[in-house]
Amino acid sequence: MFNYSIMRKLFTFFAFLVLFGTVSNAQQDAMFTKYMFNQLAYNPGYAGSYPFMSANAIYRQQWWGIEGAPISQSFTIHTPIGEKIGLGLSLVNDKIGPTGSTTANLVYAYHIPFKKGKLSVAIQGGIMNWRADFTELDIREPDDVAYDNMTPNRWLPNVGAGLYYYSEHFYVGVSVPHLINHDLRDEVDGSTVNRIANLYRHYYFMAGGMVPINTNIKFKPSILIKNVGLFGEFNSDPDALNFVGAPTEFDIDASFLFYDQFWIGASFRSAFEAFNGKSSVDSADIWAAYYLKNGLRVGVAYDYTLTKLQEAADGSFEIMLGYDFSLRGKKIVTPRYF
Numbered sequence: 001m002f003n004y005s006i007m008r009k010l011f012t013f014f015a016f017l018v019l020f021g022t023v024s025n026a027q028q029d030a031m032f033t034k035y036m037f038n039q040l041a042y043n044p045g046y047a048g049s050y051p052f053m054s055a056n057a058i059y060r061q062q063w064w065g066i067e068g069a070p071i072s073q074s075f076t077i078h079t080p081i082g083e084k085i086g087l088g089l090s091l092v093n094d095k096i097g098p099t100g101s102t103t104a105n106l107v108y109a110y111h112i113p114f115k116k117g118k119l120s121v122a123i124q125g126g127i128m129n130w131r132a133d134f135t136e137l138d139i140r141e142p143d144d145v146a147y148d149n150m151t152p153n154r155w156l157p158n159v160g161a162g163l164y165y166y167s168e169h170f171y172v173g174v175s176v177p178h179l180i181n182h183d184l185r186d187e188v189d190g191s192t193v194n195r196i197a198n199l200y201r202h203y204y205f206m207a208g209g210m211v212p213i214n215t216n217i218k219f220k221p222s223i224l225i226k227n228v229g230l231f232g233e234f235n236s237d238p239d240a241l242n243f244v245g246a247p248t249e250f251d252i253d254a255s256f257l258f259y260d261q262f263w264i265g266a267s268f269r270s271a272f273e274a275f276n277g278k279s280s281v282d283s284a285d286i287w288a289a290y291y292l293k294n295g296l297r298v299g300v301a302y303d304y305t306l307t308k309l310q311e312a313a314d315g316s317f318e319i320m321l322g323y324d325f326s327l328r329g330k331k332i333v334t335p336r337y338f
Contacts, residue, residue, distance in 0.1 A: 029177070029202050030072040030094040032058055033267055033285045033301040034320050035224050035251060036338070040076040040090050040107065042204045042224070043175035044122035045164025047109040048086015049338070053079035056322035063305065063313035068097035079325075084111045086120065099132040105160065105177070117167030124177070128156045130184060130199065156182045156199060171338045172207040203227045210337045218257040220265075220337065225250045247271035247280065255287075257337070263289040263299070281306040283316070295324040 032038050037056055039046040055077040063069035072095070078088030088107035094100065105126030112119045134150040162175030182199040208222030226249045248271060255265025267285035283306055289299030299320035305313060 029226070030060070030074065030092050031062070031070070032060055032072065032074060033251070033269075033303055033316070033318055034058060034287055034289075034299060035206075036208065036220075036222050036253060036255075037289070037297075037299065037320060037322060038074055038076060039164075039173070039206065039338070040078055040088050041074050041092055042177065043162040043164050043173045043206060044088065044090075044105070044107040044124040044160055044177070045109055045120040045162035045173055045175065047078040047088030047107040047120070047122060048080040048111060049078075049109075049118075049120060049164065049166050050324075051080055053077070053325040054322070055325075056320065058318055058320045060316065060318045062303075062316040063309055064315060064317065065313045066309070069313065071095045078107065080111075084113075085109070086111060086122070088124075090124070090126075098134055098136040099130070101128055101130045103128040109164075117165055117170070120162075120164040120166070122162045122164070124160045124162075126158060126160075128154075128158060128178075128199070130154045130156060130182075152184070154182070154184060156180075158182075162204075166338060169211070169337075170207075170209045173205070175204045175206075176201060177204070178202065200228050208338055213256075216259050218260075218337070220255045220257065222253045222255075223250060224253075249282070261291045263287075263291075269303070287318070289320065295326065297322045297324070 030041075032041070035042065038058055040056075056075070058072075058074045060072040060074075061069075062071070073093045075091045076088065078086060080086050086107070086109035088109070090103075090105045090107065092101075092103045094102075103126060105124040107122060107124040109120045109122035112121065131153045132151065158178040158180045160175065160177040160179055162173060162177075164173035164175075165171065178199070179201060181201055184198060203226075205225040205227075206223065208220060211219045211221075213219055228248075249269065250271070251267055251269050253265055253267040255263055257263050265287050267283075267287070269282040269285065271280050271282060283303040285301060285303045287299060287301035289297055291297045297320070299318075299322075301318040301320075303316035304310065305315055
């Protein structure tokens with residue numbers, strides 16, 4: 001039976017998160033349309049949230065047809081250890097133009113039981129390899145480049161943390177996957193060039209729910225908000241050197257699950273620029289996923305760009321492959337909802 005009370009609470013909460021999350025500036029982390037199957041990459045608290053081991057891999061090609069457009073891959077695996085411990089591994093590779101990064105994190109989560117759900121408190125530690133080859137670019141003013149070494153390569157250790165509350169029909173989480181801001185510039189004595197090249201701290205807010213419509217159809221709304229500069233870390237003046245201009249982004253998704261096997265969903269991605277009070281649209285997305293009874297799942301997604309980039313690109317697409325392991329040796333007969 002459709003539960004309107006749960007539905008109303010979910011959308012009220014989502015509206016609050018949208019307003020709260022749109023306060024400032026930039027995005028550097030990899031983007032995935034099928035974030036609802038890839039939550040460990042955003043929040044370490046997700047580790048061990050199901051009673052079986054689960055692995056997921058996603059390949060994303062953004063703005064197909066544009067040279068140097070982002071290409072991203074993600075692999076995550078996590079498992080419960082007993083009733084209260086979760087362990088996980090997250091790998092993300094991202095390539096944008098002449099720059100690329102590969103990040104690996106090990107995750108530890110502790111799950112605290114409540115009457116109707118559990119709260120996962122998690123930390124993660126790992127390392128990023130950030131690299132670039134600026135010789136691939138045709139640079140008009142080489143004296144203004146922040147790197148004297150045109151092929152910089154950095155190994156950047158980091159730590160992150162997350163909170164993730166989940167129950168049978170609802171989840172909400174907040175996280176900071178990497179807490180340490182890293183300076184990516186070359187040190188040049190006596191340089192007169194103002195150089196800013198940093199890896200910034202990112203903040204994530206996520207929530208979702210599952211509402212049964214009838215015995216064969218379930219409705220799942222979800223939202224993911226991505227933010228940088230939440231606590232005023234950067235100058236809000238667009239003319240300042242340390243101004244970071246990318247907006248707060250949010251993904252809103254609505255999907256239906258049929259017969260506990262076939263997902264179909266649609267998403268909308270947009271952004272809000274706090275420094276000028278303007279909003280912008282990014283893409284409208286469709287996706288599908290299918291669960292096999294042996295625990296395997298496959299999925300695809302397509303993003304239709306709502307900006308002028310669509311004139312030069314053929315949209316973006318993702319391919320997903322995952323597997324849910326049964327720790328008791330049984331076959332998975334119902335899918336994970338979150």
